[in-house]
Amino acid sequence: MSKLTQSPAWQALREHASQLGTTAIADLFAQQPDRADRFTADATGLHLDYAKQRATPRTLELLLALARQQGLERWIAALFGGEPVNSTERRAALHMALRNVSGRPMTVDGRNAMPEVDAVLDRVCAFAEALRGGAWRGQGGARIADIVNLGIGGSDLGPRMVCEALQEFADGPRTHFVSNVDGAQIAAVLARLKPESTLFVVTSKTFTTQETMANARSARAWLVASLGEAAVARHFAAVSANVAEAEKFGIPPANVFGFWDWVGGRYSLWSAVGLCIVVALGPARFRELLGGAHAMDEHFRSAPWERNLPVLMGLLSVWNLNFLGCASQVVAPYAQFMEHFIAWLQQLELESNGKGVDRDGQPVDYGTAPALWGDVGTNAQHAFFQMLHQGPAAHAVDFILPVRPGHALAEQHEILVAHCLAQSAAMMSGARAEPHRTCPGNRPSNVLLLPRLDPFHLGALLALYEHRTFVQSVVWNINPFDQWGVELGKRIAQSVLAALQGGSAEALDPATRRLVTKVRGMRLGSA
């Protein structure tokens, strides 16, 4: 047994879970008359209702004791203090400095990071303003109408998701996102664009990611074919922690925006990686987004844990996974423009906490990141909610709902709200009827209300999930800031690529070697 599962706080929760037995969530309301009010918390305008979790006041006490036992207070201080919390890479994870609108010093490696952070942000904003206002033009003098972000993972998901979620506020050039090395994606995007009015942003922390570099080369060739080599400097910008490589690609230093190794890819949208967001929405709205995230940072580091949204959500997710045996974490934003939020959150949580060893390198004997998936409501109701209501396993759901719409169709929004609240109620109460109609109920959910899907509240929401992920990692004693698991596949792909191109297949396992032969044969029409 691991140190964690043997620990007193873990054992106490286990014992408590077995005492709770099959107690129905609905019955907890009878035992605790003020539950609907009491099991709520507010911060930065966001309202969390966790009354429909299968948890009692005692559960919360025990979860808070677990957080104390795991040193959450010390870890929060280490995170905000710029300590090397990413131990395998000996790096800090100080993404909070990127949105530190207070200007208060934040230190990493013994230096205040804020002057550099502010300087890059000012450069990004000036560049974005030049594009938005037409001061920066294409080679032939045309205004830039389309910006294409070429990046993958954290260099794509964050800016793509924010641009989609806040499209109602967009008043700059159109933004497009190309991430996949499947050429179908970039071909489809380029088919809609004109070289003379297009600017590409190559976004890559390392500037070596194979998919991004392949797309960057294709975009460059497409541009050069129409406008010539000299146009690259006017039509390409780069965002990277590897400024030297970006310059080697032919992008002049003035169009290269740096960030730092203490910004993890999945935490990078707040940095220059957010360039497309600034171009689309303008600097003022980008700063509102940062402001919302900063407000959540302040809440996380200072609010008592009993009222602390990231702490509560992190601990409840641990409870659901490790003690109640929930099969997965579902996220259902009732906001069409939050479709990409799920992919962003998948990278955040699964790349962060999908680990099988703890910080001491010992195998874990407890679940870490549960499978996380979802879709926007109400679409999701007509796809997989059947399983949530009647499947044999319980899944925990986060319902996210902006209470005011960004459009004038009030009646439709009322229907949307009704469905969101109804689904959460149905998951809890279920329904008794003949077997095929029975819904067991007793399935936990959170409801998270936002006043509106606007830059400030979206910023707060994203920071909330970032910190929730951190809280989970502290309980599980794992490093959430590395992602070594993605390296293996990348390495094997190099050997497969060489074999596909006629090189030796010796390094490949027999199954992969056969598949390479099969693919080559099928291409030649001989298989």
Ligand code: F6P
């Ligand atoms: O998927 C692995 C990963 O390293 C992510 O963590 C990162 O967001 C993505 O690749 C892209 O990396 P880069 O920004 O260096 O191109």
